[in-house]
Each structure stands twice: as structure tokens, then as C-alpha cells.
Amino acid sequence: MNFTADELKRMYTTMVLIRKFEQNSIEIFAERMKRGDFPGALHSSEGQEAIAVGVSSQLRPDDYVFSTYRGHGHAIAKGMPINKVVAEVHGRATGASRGYGGSMHLFDKSINFMGGNGIVGAGLPLALGTAYAAVKRGTDQVTAVYFGDGGASQGAFHEAINMAAIKKYPIIFICENNQYAATTHVSVNCPIEDIGDRAKAYGIPGPVVDGNNLFEVVDTAGAAVSRARGGEGPTLIECKTWRHRAHCMVIPEHRPGKDREHWANRDPIDQMRDHLTAAGIADAAAIEQLDADVQEQLKAAVAFMQDSPFPDPAEIAEVVYAG
């Protein structure tokens, strides 16, 4: 990896934007819940920012990404404008999906962001489709698809990786192993230590990386993207990570305190901040300024959302079917 100082700062601020966006959304949702107004489900990706940002740094704007219900970070890192993300999560007509999709279903056709998914594991078979289209058309676009440690227990995971390996489709399968599927520990979902080892069964590489280390993610994703773009086939990347919060807002924290402490010392944003300082790219004051700029950007996005109308039900039929 070879990044300029500006590129490194941009990756840092994208991670901070994801983090602050998640925190702000939770605040707004919590306030509504306090009023007895249930705003829907919200799955925070705090703690997993290095994966989205690291993978996206290796993708071109025309590469495809399939995401999950924990996908705000994936969307922001791929380049979805923050205004569209905030507006969608709060159900406004100016949102990425015009208020039809919500937090779990962010889509942005203009950047080939192919959607969040509420069905665990369902993104993997879809990724075969964009990969096939790229092969058929002779473009060298790559498809990246994210899923969790729990997602690797779905039949869809096995069918999709098997077919991709047979057809040498240009896909990178990114397993964000945050150790838990809802409240269930990964050991209940997987009898072996590393989900990446399952790649062996399909004859493809299955690197296992520290998902909280941006540079490890970057290097591994970079190699997988080159392999895919070069027509050599898919890669399964397992990123070990940790979400800061419980599964979603209505599930209380249940994970052991010692695990939480362990991961608290390995926060991806803290690590990146330390790197920028140690490398002489940004001192404490410069970092503070970067953080403040992100905060301003988010504030403006929230104001944009608050000024935006709710969608008009008269348009539903036109949204359901193509003309």
C-alpha cells in the first residue's frame, strides 16, 4: 500500500464520519423511542469502520458492493453522500432509497452500491450476478460482498462461494467476524477457529486478518481485488473484529466484560489516529480539526434531513413496478 498523506487523512475522516453518524442515529432513534415512537431497527457498525474503509480504498467507483443490515459504514465508505444516508435512515423522501428502504436497505445505483440486506447471507448469491454480468460484458469490474460470522452458516454462503470458485467470478467475499450473531457466540455457528479456512473446501484463498487494522485490511483486500480483476477468481477474506454495541438497539448488552475490554484497546480509529501522529501526518491539533470538520459535515446532513419531506404515498405504485 502506498498512500499520500491526504489519502490517509481522508481514510481517517471517513472512519470518523461513520462512527459519528452511527452515534448520531442512535441518539435520534433513542429520543423517538423514549416518546413511544418506535423508529425501526438500527444496527451500529461502530468498531468495524476499518473494514469498510479498507476494502473500499481498493475498489473503483464502478465496482459493485453488496452490503448487510449493518451497512451504513459500507455505504459511506463506498461514497454514498452522507446527506442521502442520514435522510434514508430517518425515512425522508431525499434519502438514498427515497424513504422506501430505511436503515437496512440503503441503495445507490450511481456508485454501484447494490443494497443493504435484511436477510442474513442473502447478499452472496446476488454478488454472483453482478460478477457474471461483468464477465459476460467483458468489463473488469469487481464485486465485493459483506456478511457476518453468522451469515457464514447460511446455505447461501456455501452455494455462492462454490459457484464463484467454479466459475472464477471476480468477487471478494468479506466476512466481518465480530464474534457474535445477535446474542450467539461464533463457536455456536462455526466448529473451526477461522471461517477463512472454509475457502480450502472451494480451492480459493481464505486469508484471515485483523479487521481493526486498516492497513492489514487494505493489503489483503488489495491482493484479492487484483486477483479478481485479473480473472483468477474469488477470495474469501475473514476480518476479525468487534462491534462496540449489542446487536441492535432493542437487544441489551450481554457479552462478557473481559472481551469488551480486550477489544476496547484495539479500536480501529484510535489505531489510525496513533498512526497519523506517529508518521508525522497530523498532530493532535490537526486531528482535532479533522474531527471538527466531520462533526460539521454531519450536522449539516442532519439539518438537511430535518428540512426534508416525508415520502408521498401517492407514488407507491410507480415505485413497486417498472413502467
Add this chain to the structure above:
Amino acid sequence: MPAETTVRRKLKPIVAMNEALDAAMAADDDVVLFGEDIGAYGGVWALSKGLQKKYGELRVFDTPLSECAIMGTCAGAAMAGLRPVIEIMYVDFMTVAMDQLVNQAAKIRLMSGGAFDLPMTIIAPCGAGTSEAAQHSNSLEAWFLNTPGLKVVMPSTVYDMKGLLTAAIGDNNPVMYLWHKALYDLEEEVPDGVWTVPLGEAAVRREGGDITVVAYSLMMHRAMAAAAELDGRVSVEIIDPRTLHPFDLDTVLRSVRKTGRLLVVHESPLRCGVGGDIVRRVCEAGFELLQQAPQVVGGVDSPIPFSKSLEDAVVPQVSDIRAAIETMVE
């Protein structure tokens, strides 16, 4: 209703269903429970709270996140003579398990010439109204009703949730037991103890002479609210079928004989829907009882959108039901 006593207390749906499960497991060692997050945690809805502790990890355990495998395990275990119960976290995720349910569980009795019974119960929350968007808000009863071999239960009251779950677990066929998420906070005074509400018996929720409204699950409550708003102007009789298959046609016909008018209300899509079939049955069995064309109020031809303004527009509201009643009667 054997063990029902006269002590009354307030109960919510989840506790009612949990008590029914508890009683069934206590009474029959063959009753076992599968699902995601249902073990030590007790299920994301708290449905299985305390049951692993009480009945052990062999009978209550966290499965991998694999609905197809869960459904297959359940069907195979039923073939081997057990009486499994599954919690599917949202009915929407049934899609992943459909082959094991539709091609396997529902057909094995027939394909084996009646040799194998499959006594199994699938409990799943359904329905819109919680801003959970298109993949967490489905009402899929019509799919299951279109699958010969399955029974379909859709309770609307806490009393029925408990009594029908007991009956479903005791039934020797695959039963889909669908409870509506928007009824989560319902609270009702019910007797102590355990009781059974037989599959295939409708309940008359409100007596009236002008129009018969057939409504189940959440829509039963909305129909009751619409009827209350029309009190004094229109006399509405409300029939809650409680189970959609088997279906208690007699109770509906008895009501239509009195009112001459039929309106069916459901949340699931109108097209090829439950209401259309109820209207067919009434027309076939009692066309002469009807003074005018029966009507159905149902879900709009759209997946459930996220934003509240959209979500409310695709699912029948009290005002829609009220307007339909007024149009028919006036």
C-alpha cells in the same frame, strides 16, 4: 379446558406463549425447541425465557443461523416421533426454509401413504407497523394456506395465543403459528393455568345485526375499533376465525344469515388473498344469504416500505375499515 382455574391475572402475549411452551414441555418429553438465540438468552422476543434452564440443552438450544437446517431437523425429528417446536425470528426468514417446509414437511405424510405423522409447530412473528421495512414486515399466511398439508393459526388475543399454541403443539400435523409483532404489548386479563383453544373454532368478538366483519390477528383489533367508532349508527358483528386452516365456515355463515353483508379484513395482500377465498366459500355455501356483493379490505399491492407515511398507506387502518363498512351499509 381442563386445568383452567378461576384466578385471573394480566398477561402479555410473550408470557402467555412461554407458559404454553413450558406446560407442553413439562407434559411431554418429546416436545423440543429449536431456534436462533433461544437458549441461555431466551430468544430475541423472550419467548423461550427460562426454558433451557428448566429442560436442559438437549431439549432447548441455540441452533446455527441456518433456517433450512433448522426446518429439516425439525421435520426429520417429527418423522422420528418427536414433537418439535421452532421459533423463526421473523416469518420473513421462512423463505430460507421453504423447501424443507413446503416440499418436505407438508408432503411427507401424503407421500408415505399416511405412514408418517409430522407433529411440528413453527412459531413466527409477522406483520407490519414497526418500521422494520420490506424484509421484516411480511404477512405470509396466504403462502402457507396455499400449501396443502399445513395448518395455519393466527391468534389475536392473549387468551387465544396461549390456548391455540397448546393446541398447535398437540396437533399431529405441521402447524404455522403466526403472531403479530404489533400485538407485542397487548395486555389482557386471563385465567390462571393452561387451556386449549381448538383449531378450527371461530370466536364472535362483537354481536351486531347490520354487517358481518371477518378479521383476524391485528386486523381484528382494528375492526373492533372501527365498529366502536360506528356504535349507534351501524351494528357490526365481528368474527375472528382464529385459525385460517382449518376454517370455521359455519360461524361465518350463521352471522351472514343474520346480517346479509360480509366484509373480510386482512393485512396480507388483497390479490389472491385470504379474503378472496373466504368470500368464495360464503358464496358457494350461502349466496342467497347475501344482500349485496361481499367486500375485502386488504394490503396494497406493494412490499412494505420503510417510512411511516408509506407503511401506513399499504396496510389497512381503522379509517379504511370504517369507510368500507359505511359504504356497504349506507
